[in-house]
Amino acid sequence: MSNFIHAVPNFSEGRRKEVIEAITDQLRNVDGVKLIDHYPDPDFNRTVIEVIGKPEPLKEALLNMAGKAYELIDMNEQQGDHPRIGAVDTIPVFPLANISLEECVKFAEELGQEIYDRYEVPVYFSGENARNEHRKSLDFIRKGQYEGLKELITRPERVPDIGKPALHPTAGATIVSSASYGLVAFNVILGTSDLSIAKNIAMAVRGPSGGFSTVRSIGLFFEERAQVAVSMNMLDIKKTPIYRAFNLIENEARRYGVPVVGTQIIGALPQEALISCAEYYLRLENFNRDQIIENHLVGI
Structure with missing residues (x-):
């Protein structure tokens, strides 16, 4: 039987339909990946995606999705009611079938590293991947949001886990995490x-x-x-x-x-x-x- 991971990426756009579709399209019609649905919220100006897939094709699809979001969302212009620090704010992953939490932790580590290698967007790890107890909390990582993090990112307690102590000029930063049971x-x-x-x-x-x-x-x-x-x-x-x-x-x-x-x-x-x-x-x-x-x- 195949292994499956459940991912729930959140990106910081919930109003421009053409942008939302362009980003979610990166998860459509991919062998080994199923886009369950996506949920734009105009008040939050945020879209939540539900997607499942086999580890390798899912990882590549998530990277393509992130790349499209980084291309189309400028955090200097983005405003919404939901706390956020980047164009792709969070990518949490969870074991779904025939895969262990340890394997999901490794998956998240590889995904975070590849996000920085491809797009030079700094990455924070949370959940089971958190480097310290504070970073298990999204509230701690997001404190001050995108605008505040710009000024605070050089402080030792706020530097990214991967990347330089500076936000990407338009894409901000991304939080990658894993947890034992689906969010x-x-x-x-x-x-x-x-x-x-x-x-x-x-x-x-x-x-x-x-x-x-x-x-x-x-x-x-x-x-x-x-x-x-x-x-x-x-x-x-x-x-x-x-x-x-x-x-x-x-x-x-x-x-x-x-x-x-x-x-x-x-x-x-x-x-x-x-x-x-x-x-x-x-x-x-x-x-x-x-x-x-x-x-x-x-x-x-």
Whole structure:
């Protein structure tokens, strides 16, 4: 059986359709690679991509995707609500099938080195590839964002892991990481327009400020619906299931007299992420995954 990696690159463009398509086209019609989908967000001015593939063709496709993004996105002009440090802001990779975390760590190392060798874009490593405990956190790497990092990049704690202590003139820098289980991007939308409430709750949820160690979160304002959200990257839904983070956010929101009005799952996610929620809320006993009839389609 073949080995497969799941990658979730994020690039800093969510408004110009022709640019978004040109970048995602680098992942289409590539043998050994499947583009699951992509999710542009005009408020964030950011697009999230879900792609899976065999290691070697996936690596080459990701490099081509990065090159096209570096060519078409000028960070001196880019503006959006989501924190970012580069045209390709992050490329996290995860083991999907018949591949170990150690192999994904190596894959990420090779990908980061090749990004710099080809495009001279400095690279920061995070997740399992982080060089120190601080850099396990995207918040630490992104502190000050692109504009602030320009000024701070020469400081010892902010220099890139690969490359000179200077941002690429237009492409900025890229974060490459690996983790043990597929990232789930999950938004909890609150019935208020008060951004300070979402930011306070995000601080309670995310690991670096005392919350769940495998969750990174920020408070965001959704202009089109005049509501705020706690936006999370859940790095390991086995250690921190979706329902656990949701319950904490709902409880914290209750302190402010604010309801949860909806949730959003951004991109693909493992089936197990939803099954664990069903088990929790339905109080299922002795549930067997073989009871899901679609699981029996595999191998027919």
